[in-house]
Amino acid sequence: MADLRSFDKMPLLNAGAVLLLGGEESWRERLAQALLRDPRSFQVQIHMAPGLPLPTDPHRPRFDLLVLFISLHSPAGLTEALRDLSRMDPHFLLGRVCFVAAAGGARRPRALEEEAVRRLADTHCSPLLFLHTDSEEDVRCVARRLLQLLSVCAGLVPGVSALSLASFTWSSTGN
Template structure:
């Protein structure tokens, strides 16, 4: 049974919640900082954790998570293992436009194969962004893309649902 469900809590007005999952704390903090600094017309609440399950204490203070970002450092095999271990604990509704994978350190030589992360994202029908944390312009661009995805997954764009993201992904996969 999944331990994290997207519709357990009511949404807050003009607010979106993000769960950053990743075994490397420094990477989580950089992504969180970039998300908070990106221009957006709504408030963002960010919760960071190395993986799932989340500890039961503080459950009442946690926001509703509209988007789960799974961070995989291409420099660490443990990062990919932690991501794989967390995914079965997510409710299947997160796989309908409310989950995104971030492969960090994309420009350097790495220990984790890009194809392994791509396969993980494809298996869960979720978008995958390759991001280089060392370049501020790359991080800013990725943060803006994540803000756009968050706006859709939180239902803050009238007429567009999170399912739309999934259909876009399916159509882009069929063009390959």
């Protein structure tokens, strides 16, 4: 049985909930702080976890957007993302998942090729953003992009559904 399902919880009013999964904890923290600092017209709830399954919590909200971090410095990053994806209801994936390929530290060698992460995102028809954690401007830019995606996934943009996020896929890979 899947850990995350599409309609197991009610949506929040004028709010969006995002789950940041995987990657290094410091990267998730920096992105979460940037998400909270950026001005927006709706409330944002941010939850973080190293991976699935999540602990059972009856007060946990419905997640409108799931962000999967994949570290380009570790070959295990792709394996962990695939494991987390297997724990989700396939219907949840449609328009609610975004991949963030993260790299930081100029001296750290990359263990994963960007093309492998692109193929994963294309396979799941999901947006892919690249994050260079050494650049504060890049962290802010990715946070703004995630807030735009979250507003669509939470149903806060009239006339646009989360399923239309596939049209953003090609424009986000060039970030």
